[in-house]
Amino acid sequence: MTGPFADYGRPRRVEGGLRARSTRGAIGRSWWSRRFLEVLESFALGTRLTRGRSYARAGQVLDLDVAPGVVTARVQGSRPRPYQVRIAVEPFPAARWEQVEAALAAQAFFSARLLAGDLPAELEELFAATGVPLFPAGVDELDQHCSCPDHAVPCKHLAATFYLLAEAFDADPFELLHWRGRRRADLLDRLRALRAATGPGRDDSNPGRDDGSGGTAAPVSTGDGRDAARTSDGPGAPSTGDGRAVPAVGAARALAPLPAAPLADAVDRFWVAPVPLPDRPPSLAAAPDLLLRQLGAPAAGLGGPGLTERLGRAYREFGRFRPEADRPEADRPEADRQEVADDGAATTSGGGTAT
Structure with a gap:
């Protein structure tokens, strides 16, 4: 073998390296790690990424560190000295992070999920x-x-570092936000402070309106010396700082059109759905005797095909939505009373004793 890579062969075995948890197939379990790898593959990096998958699964990555704007790692190759890997991305400016935090705190859906250690899929839409x-x-x-x-x-x-980074996002989704410039503790502390500042009497779908206050605006700092006011004229989403309001996403999008209500009324209607629920469908989606059809005909000693037919009529009767089913027998349609009589006669003629 000749050429610049003649001195390189198989990678040196590593003891105690970081090994990908996925042993086959795709790497990444959560939506955010899969989305991260999908984005990388969309840059026409797919074939190049696969070259490092075996390295990631073999434990060739010695260590991995995530810091704001940069990921560093040491990867053991064929040389005695591990290779130094660095993947940098521009972290979000502090002013943008304050806008994101204000938008997150304005919607209880995001605050609850983040405080529980989860990243909702709608988070990508909010950041965008x-x-x-x-x-x-x-x-x-x-x-x-x-x-x-x-x-x-x-x-x-x-590539091996990218795969291990995706699994690091699986283990702790806040590492993705850390890479973008905000540590987990700082983000959660900021969300708690913003949520506490709104007070228990404010409505999440309209954060700028206090109950009974007449619709005063609550300023939100954008981090660059300006305040983005939340007013009571709209759904109350915070401003991005350039005059555009951040649109509501997730549950807040469905609840945004609802009018704000005083706290006393909200308590009285706590168990009432804010959006009307659809009526229960009047019929079953599948035939009531569907399972009976799959069992086949019973043995002759049990009644044979006749038993299947009678049970089928009974299942259809049970599954029928018929308010008149509670009527006295004399008030029921003649066809129903005749069907019941036929079933009784068939049971008696089948050799059984009615009790």
Whole structure:
């Protein structure tokens, strides 16, 4: 073998390296880790990423560290010294993060999920509406570097780091937000403070309106010296700082058109659905005797095909939505009374004793 890579062979075995939990198939269990890898593959990096999958599963990544704007790792290759890997992305400015936090705190749906340690899928939409996409929008947003001699970007060492990074997002979704510039503790503390500042008497779908206050506006700091006011004229979504309101997403989108109500009325109607529920369908989606059809004909000693027919009529009767079913027998339609009489006669003639 000749060429610049003649001195390189199989990677050195590693003891105690970071090994991907996925042993086959796709890597990534949560929506955010799968979405992260999908975005990378959309940059035409799919075939290059697969080169590092075996490295990730073999435990060749010695360590992985996530910091605001940068991910660093050491990956063991064929040389004695591990390669240094660095993946950088521009963290969100502090002003943008304050806008995102205000939008998150304005909707109890997001605050509850984040405080519970989960990232709702609607989070990507909220970040995009605020002007800061959660995932990189182009490959040029990623600054990738590896100390190996391979000129391909990403090389297998970078690719292995991407896969382990996706699994790190699986284990702790807040690592994704940390990479984008906000530590978990700082974000949750900020959300708790913003939620506490709104007070228990404010409505989440209209944060700028206090109960009985007449619709005063509540300013939200944008981090650049300006205040984005929440007014009572709309659904109360915070402003992005350039005059555009952040649209409500998730549950708040469905509840936004509902009028604000005083706290006393809200308590009285706590168990009442804010949106009317659909009526229960009057008929079953499947035939009532569907299971009976799958059993086949019973043995002759049990009644044979005649038993199946009689049970079928009984199941259809049970599954029929008929308010008149509670009427006295004399008031029921003649066809129903005749069917019951036929069933009774068939049972007696089948050799059984009526009791």
